Amino acid sequence: MVSYTVDYWSSSLHDEEIGVRQREVLMSQSRQFTKDMDLFGDLKKDRNKFGVIGYRKSIWDEEELKKGGQSTFDQRLVVKAFSQSESGNISWWGTIEELVGKSIAKSFGTGEPLPVFAVILDVDKLVHTVEKIYRGPLRTDTYALSIYNENAGTFEAYKIIGERVSLGADYKVFSAEKNKHVVTINSKLLNVGGKCDIEIKDPNLSGNDEFIRTLILFVSTLKFQGEVENRISKTLSEMEKGKLKIKADTEELGLMRNPRYLKSTIT
Numbered sequence: 001m002v003s004y005t006v007d008y009w010s011s012s013l014h015d016e017e018i019g020v021r022q023r024e025v026l027m028s029q030s031r032q033f034t035k036d037m038d039l040f041g042d043l044k045k046d047r048n049k050f051g052v053i054g055y056r057k058s059i060w061d062e063e064e065l066k067k068g069g070q071s072t073f074d075q076r077l078v079v080k081a082f083s084q085s086e087s088g089n090i091s092w093w094g095t096i097e098e099l100v101g102k103s104i105a106k107s108f109g110t111g112e113p114l115p116v117f118a119v120i121l122d123v124d125k126l127v128h129t130v131e132k133i134y135r136g137p138l139r140t141d142t143y144a145l146s147i148y149n150e151n152a153g154t155f156e157a158y159k160i161i162g163e164r165v166s167l168g169a170d171y172k173v174f175s176a177e178k179n180k181h182v183v184t185i186n187s188k189l190l191n192v193g194g195k196c197d198i199e200i201k202d203p204n205l206s207g208n209d210e211f212i213r214t215l216i217l218f219v220s221t222l223k224f225q226g227e228v229e230n231r232i233s234k235t236l237s238e239m240e241k242g243k244l245k246i247k248a249d250t251e252e253l254g255l256m257r258n259p260r261y262l263k264s265t266i267t
Contacts (some may be wrong), residue, residue, distance in 0.1 A: 010193035
C-alpha cells in the first residue's frame with residue numbers, strides 16, 4: 001500500500017531557515033517560488049522526502065497584509081508544492097488556491113462557512129476543484145473533489161468525509177464509482193508541527209497523478225482551514241451589515257476567465 005505524508009515543520013522560523021541567498025536560488029529554479037513564499041513542511045512518499053510545501057505569506061499573514069494597506073478581509077490562502085531533488089533543486093508540482101468569491105457565495109447560500117478551492121497541477125492544463133459541502137457538528141466535515149483523469153479520459157468524483165471531531169482531522173475518501181473507500185487520511189495537527197498521513201488503499205489510484213497531487217494539496221490546507229472558515233464567517237457578517245465589499249484578487253480572476261471569449265468581439 002502506497003502512503004504519503006505532509007510533515008509540518010516543528011519550527012516556526014521558516015524564513016530564517018531558508019535564508020536570503022537560498023531564497024534567491026529557489027526563485028531562480030522555479031517561477032512559482034515567489035518572493036513571498038514561506039515554506040512550512042515536507043512531502044514524503046513511503047517515508048522518503050520528495051518535496052516541500054509553502055504558502056504565500058503576503059496575502060495570508062496579518063502583519064504582511066497590514067504592510068500592504070490591507071486587512072484580514074483581504075486574506076486568501078494559496079499553498080504551493082514543489083518536488084525537490086537530493087541536491088536541493090526544486091520544481092513546481094502544484095498549487096491549491098482559495099476561491100474567495102465562490103466561497104462567499106456558497107457560504108451565504110448555505111448559512112455555513114464552506115470554502116472552495118481551485119487546484120492547478122503541472123501535469124495537465126485543467127483546473128480541478130475541491131469544495132467543502134458539509135460542516136460539523138451536526139454532520140461531519142465533508143468535501144467534494146472533482147478531477148479529470150487525462151490518461152483514462154474520464155471525469156472522477158470523490159468525497160472526503162471527516163471521521164470525528166478531535167485535535168486533528170481524520171478522513172476517509174470515497175470514490176463515486178461503487179462508493180468505494182479508496183484512501184484514509186490520519187492526522188495530528190498542532191499549533192506548531194504535526195503531520196498528515198495519507199494511505200492509498202486502492203492500488204489503481206497509485207498511478208493517478210491528478211488524484212494523488214490534488215489530494216496531497218488539499219491535505220496541505222488542513223492546518224489553515226479553521227482560519228479560512230472564521231474569516232469567511234466574519235466577512236459575511238460585515239457584508240450583511242453593509243459595512244464591507246469584497247475586492248477581487250487578480251490571480252483569482254485569472255482562474256475565472258472565459259476561454260471562449262474572443263478578444264475580437266471587444267468594441
